Structure formats: structure tokens, C-alpha cells
Amino acid sequence: MTYTFTRACAEDADSAKLLLTQRAMWLASRRIDQWGLLDPVRTTEATIAAGETWLLRHDMTAEALATVTLSTRADRDFWTREEAATPALYMSKLATSIKYAGLGLGEMTCIAAWQYARQYGVGRLRADVWRSNTRLHDYYRGIGAEVLRTVQAPGRRSGTLIEWRDELDLRGAALDVPRLLTMDVRSDVLAIVASHRIDLGVARSGALRRSGRPSHQHSTRKLKYSNGRAIVLTDFSAVEFVLHHAGDRWRVNGRPVRGDALDQLQPGLLYRLHHASSDESCDVVITGDVLSGDCQLTPD
Structure with missing residues (x-):
């Protein structure tokens, strides 16, 4: 399978919401803390309108296989003023298709986000994840991210801060993880x-x-x-x-x-x-x- 990484448009809202909802249900069924069932879809239309929602698509069918939100705006509950001043892309709401589990779509989406950042000369890709989701911490470590620290912010469950610098190191990726061939950016x-x-x-x-x-x-x-x-x-x-x-x-x-x-x-x-x-x-x-x-x- 080969893929295209493209910015979502208004017509993609249902596809993005389906990916997010199915992944949230999958996490809940395994008692994994990350999202509530409604949390990830509340702002989908707004992030699409802002140009911040992206989709990983199958090249031949254009089916949406993964979604992610990318923004330059740092969440000041977690990131310091000095960190926010450094050009970076902040990744959130990463969800991959349940139907295509095992294809390395999560790694592929992270690679695509990193490649996009590098096109603009940006050398940092960041995320904040729920403090209790240690499986996700280990997952990101496995594909080359550094866990910087954990921040306790009032009223927030998230706060474990993840960052990639330099080249994305897919140490934990399977040998048959496919390579992204196309990035559709105008x-x-x-x-x-x-x-x-x-x-x-x-x-x-x-x-x-x-x-x-x-x-x-x-x-x-x-x-x-x-x-x-x-x-x-x-x-x-x-x-x-x-x-x-x-x-x-x-x-x-x-x-x-x-x-x-x-x-x-x-x-x-x-x-x-x-x-x-x-x-x-x-x-x-x-x-x-x-x-x-x-x-x-x-x-x-």
C-alpha cells in the first residue's frame, strides 16, 4: 500500500470524526486512558476550517486511513514561553483506522507530519498526551520521540510532553512499514x-x-x-x-x-x-x- 498525506477539507469532516470515534471506542474497550468518547470530535470542523487537520489516504482508493491535527500554537498549560517561541509543530488527535491495524499507520502519520515540518525548516515535532497513558508514552519512545517531562496542570489529564528533534528514528517500527510516497500540499x-x-x-x-x-x-x-x-x-x-x-x-x-x-x-x-x-x-x-x-x- 502507498499513501498520500493531505490537508482535510470540509467534506472530510465525517471521515475524520469516524476515525477518531472508532479509535476512542477501541481505547475505552481496553480501559486505556486518553480520550473520552466525545472529546476528540468536538472541534473537528473548527480545526478543518483552520487548515490544521490532515488525513493519510490510500493512494488508489483515497480512503482515509488516519487523521492528525497539526498546529504551531503551543498549549501554555504545558509548554514554557521559551519552548513556545521556538518554531515547532504540535501534534494532537492522532487516530488510525481500526480496520487496517498492524500496517504501521501511526508511524507513517508521524513521519508525514515530520516531513511537512521539515519542508518549512522546522526542527521540532511535539505532542502532549495523558499522563496515565504509559502505553502511549512507550509507543512514542519506540518511534524515536523523547519524553521530556510530565506537567501537572489543574483540570487537565494530559501533561506528558513528547518531542522529536533531528531525524525521526523508527527504532520500534517493523521492517515492512510502507514508505510515504506523496505529500499533497499546495x-x-x-x-x-x-x-x-x-x-x-x-x-x-x-x-x-x-x-x-x-x-x-x-x-x-x-x-x-x-x-x-x-x-x-x-x-x-x-x-x-x-x-x-x-x-x-x-x-x-x-x-x-x-x-x-x-x-x-x-x-x-x-x-x-x-x-x-x-x-x-x-x-x-x-x-x-x-x-x-x-x-x-x-x-x-
């Missing part, structure tokens, strides 16, 4: 940020790229750090400028930012700030995923 330029171009006096030629020296940089005008300083980007940089909402405010690489361009963006999703090109007419742009209310994925 990205585009979402905003152009007015900036001031500064010529650094370096010849713009083919040798420029090989030497790794920038020919110019942009000092942004309509998107600034909260202290009023402009964000400076060169036309040649290995640094990813990750733009995300941490749950409290918008940040670029962890530093708070402000500007009119942020009004066009969706909190919870990942964005990048970079040069449109290395041409004379280049500008600074914000790119991110294009959300569509219509389902476009169809079976082959």
Missing part, C-alpha cells in the same frame, strides 16, 4: 512585504552562487520585529526565516514581529519569509499553504 506566495534593497557591491554572476556571497539584502518595512527593527534578508542564505504564531503572537525564528502583512495569515499554520528571486526586481515574500474549502483529491 503552497504559493501569500503576501509581498515592502522592503528597502541594499546593494552590497558584489558582482552578480554565476560565481556568486558558488562562492556563497550575497549581492544584496532587503530591510523589511511593513514587517518588523516588535522592537521596531527591520528583518534583514540576503539573497543568498542558508537560514530559514520561519514565520509562525506560537499561540501568543506572531514570531520569526522565535522573535516577536508585527506588521499589516500578518492580517492575511492563518494562526496555527507555517509560513516562510524569503526572497522571491535573485533578480534585480526581487522582493521579500511570505509563502505558505493555500487553503481550499473544496476537496480535490480523487482516486487514480
Whole structure:
């Protein structure tokens, strides 16, 4: 079997709810603490509308085999201010099909979430799980996660904090776990940020790229750090400028930012700030995923 990882749309709400409900019933039948029967489906429509719900589908039939919610917003009951400032994706409501048990769908969904984060230069995938669900703690350890600590928050059953850094290590995965072949993500330029171009006096030629020296940089005008300083980007940089909402405010690489361009963006999703090109007419742009209310994925 091969799979596609795709963002859910409004028409997928019933499929996502079915996966979540069946998994919640399965957990309850085994007296495993994680969800109440209604807990995981209460916000399904809202997370789909926000672009945060994803599905792992069978490539040939488009059947939904797993669902997960991914957001950049940290739950401040659990994560510190410093942790929340670091670009990360927070994973919740992971549920796989009961019918296809044993195929490694949970590992595959975690891999897909990690691959998506890495596309945006984000190096952390996190989750909080119920403190009492030690089986789930062991499961995540088995696929390379680190259990950071357990937090006791008033009125919350969750609080065991999980994190992946670097490459996802599938130490506990079976040898026949299939490989994800397709990630269906539609990205585009979402905003152009007015900036001031500064010529650094370096010849713009083919040798420029090989030497790794920038020919110019942009000092942004309509998107600034909260202290009023402009964000400076060169036309040649290995640094990813990750733009995300941490749950409290918008940040670029962890530093708070402000500007009119942020009004066009969706909190919870990942964005990048970079040069449109290395041409004379280049500008600074914000790119991110294009959300569509219509389902476009169809079976082959």
C-alpha cells in the first residue's frame, strides 16, 4: 500500500470524526486512558476550517486511513514561553483506522507530519498526551520521540510532553512499514512585504552562487520585529526565516514581529519569509499553504 498525506477539507469532516470515534471506542474497550468518547470530535470542523487537520489516504482508493491535527500554537498549560517561541509543530488527535491495524499507520502519520515540518525548516515535532497513558508514552519512545517531562496542570489529564528533534528514528517500527510516497500540499506566495534593497557591491554572476556571497539584502518595512527593527534578508542564505504564531503572537525564528502583512495569515499554520528571486526586481515574500474549502483529491 502507498499513501498520500493531505490537508482535510470540509467534506472530510465525517471521515475524520469516524476515525477518531472508532479509535476512542477501541481505547475505552481496553480501559486505556486518553480520550473520552466525545472529546476528540468536538472541534473537528473548527480545526478543518483552520487548515490544521490532515488525513493519510490510500493512494488508489483515497480512503482515509488516519487523521492528525497539526498546529504551531503551543498549549501554555504545558509548554514554557521559551519552548513556545521556538518554531515547532504540535501534534494532537492522532487516530488510525481500526480496520487496517498492524500496517504501521501511526508511524507513517508521524513521519508525514515530520516531513511537512521539515519542508518549512522546522526542527521540532511535539505532542502532549495523558499522563496515565504509559502505553502511549512507550509507543512514542519506540518511534524515536523523547519524553521530556510530565506537567501537572489543574483540570487537565494530559501533561506528558513528547518531542522529536533531528531525524525521526523508527527504532520500534517493523521492517515492512510502507514508505510515504506523496505529500499533497499546495503552497504559493501569500503576501509581498515592502522592503528597502541594499546593494552590497558584489558582482552578480554565476560565481556568486558558488562562492556563497550575497549581492544584496532587503530591510523589511511593513514587517518588523516588535522592537521596531527591520528583518534583514540576503539573497543568498542558508537560514530559514520561519514565520509562525506560537499561540501568543506572531514570531520569526522565535522573535516577536508585527506588521499589516500578518492580517492575511492563518494562526496555527507555517509560513516562510524569503526572497522571491535573485533578480534585480526581487522582493521579500511570505509563502505558505493555500487553503481550499473544496476537496480535490480523487482516486487514480
